[in-house]
Amino acid sequence: MDPAALRTVLDEILTDRKTELDDEQIALLDRYREALWRWNEQLNLTRHTTLEKFVSRDVADSLELAKLLEPGERVLDIGTGGGVPGLILAICRPDLRVSVCESTQKKAKVVQAIVEELQLPVQVFACRAEEVLELKTFGTLVARAVAVLSKILYWVQPHWDAFDRLLLIKGPRWVEERGEARHRGLLSRLELRKVATYPTLGNDAESVVLSVCKQDEAG
Numbered sequence: 001m002d003p004a005a006l007r008t009v010l011d012e013i014l015t016d017r018k019t020e021l022d023d024e025q026i027a028l029l030d031r032y033r034e035a036l037w038r039w040n041e042q043l044n045l046t047r048h049t050t051l052e053k054f055v056s057r058d059v060a061d062s063l064e065l066a067k068l069l070e071p072g073e074r075v076l077d078i079g080t081g082g083g084v085p086g087l088i089l090a091i092c093r094p095d096l097r098v099s100v101c102e103s104t105q106k107k108a109k110v111v112q113a114i115v116e117e118l119q120l121p122v123q124v125f126a127c128r129a130e131e132v133l134e135l136k137t138f139g140t141l142v143a144r145a146v147a148v149l150s151k152i153l154y155w156v157q158p159h160w161d162a163f164d165r166l167l168l169i170k171g172p173r174w175v176e177e178r179g180e181a182r183h184r185g186l187l188s189r190l191e192l193r194k195v196a197t198y199p200t201l202g203n204d205a206e207s208v209v210l211s212v213c214k215q216d217e218a219g
Contacts, residue, residue, distance in 0.1 A: 045082030062088035079146035133159035149177035
């Protein structure tokens with residue numbers, strides 16, 4: 001597919017997000033899309049197999065996260081699946097130091113293959129996030145469509161000394177998930193804030209980005 005086709009679909013998103021991508025970044029995004037779809041024929045990595053869904057979901061979600069990350073920040077994408085949002089963040093924000101983890105070995109191998117094909121400066125961990133956090137430190141953990149809020153908070157609960165905050169992309173059920181997490185005591189001494197709200201293009205749903213950090217670090 002000509003990257004010009006991707007640029008045409010991207011224009012509205014980039015305008016809405018007040019974001020600019022150069023021709024090289026758009027070409028790299030198109031190569032990523034192509035690789036993801038090619039591997040998807042062998043392994044279930046994504047349901048977003050039209051250009052419109054790739055842009056309105058995968059790219060749009062990643063751009064919302066990108067706006068919230070500090071220059072040069074160390075970022076870990078937990079449960080990256082086929083590489084969203086981690087690989088897209090690495091393309092759109094080359095200043096970031098991006099790592100991704102995926103505990104499903106077949107998916108991790110595919111992500112590693114895509115990283116090598118696109119020559120992205122991304123470290124791929126074929127394990128659970130908890131194992132990575134025992135070895136490395138990060139500024140921000142990011143996640144999309146990995147698990148409900150309570151599960152994610154439970155996983156990372158022992159490892160808050162290894163990162164500063166979580167940024168989570170969630171849909172309309174986030175309020176219900178927050179209530180469950182509070183009921184289970186998983187938000188104790190944590191502060192959860194909604195830091196972005198945006199329409200999910202193609203339907204009437206609304207997506208949000210939630211920020212979770214320790215109370216003494218919430219600013």
